[in-house]
Amino acid sequence: MRGVIRSQQLDPTDRRILLALDEDPRAPTMVLAQRLGLARGTVQSRIERMTASGVLRANSTRVDPEGLGRGVLAEVSAELDQSHINEAVAALGGIPEVLECLAPAGDTDLLIRVVATSPDDLYRVSEEIRLCPGIRRTSTRMILRTVIPYRTTALLGADDGGGAAPSSAPPKRRRT
Structure with a gap:
């Protein structure tokens, strides 16, 4: 790594x-x-x-999946048989609609961001994930709208002691 x-x-x-x-x-x-x-x-x-x-x-x-005909975005939570995590991750890596796979803390073993062409296609993608070796159970949530897009610029302006540039965000208004 x-x-x-x-x-x-x-x-x-x-x-x-x-x-x-x-x-x-x-x-x-x-x-x-x-x-x-x-x-x-x-x-x-x-x-x-x-x-x-x-x-x-x-x-x-930076490629927008919607521009590629995949306008349905979802998160699939997966519960794993822990002894088969490597096989599950390898199989998930072979599914083109999987954008990223995260290992969060908590009850979910894997959080998988996926795209699809339609709700029916999302069902197909979810089933393909569910059938991966080592995956016991899945739960799928369709994303309706992005309200704050993926961004990192704000991190560069964060005061972390690293000599960051000032934020370009407007000043906060005070209540009177």
């Missing part, structure tokens, strides 16, 4: 690069360097380091 850079190890230059990439993830290195007033080599080496350490994800995570 690759080591992840802790946020305390991200300096202000790293944070500026990440904010710029979040704003325009397809910006060429030279454009980022010019925009940030940095040397191209500095930007390139830092992007490579943050990619290798896991701070930066692949650009494919």
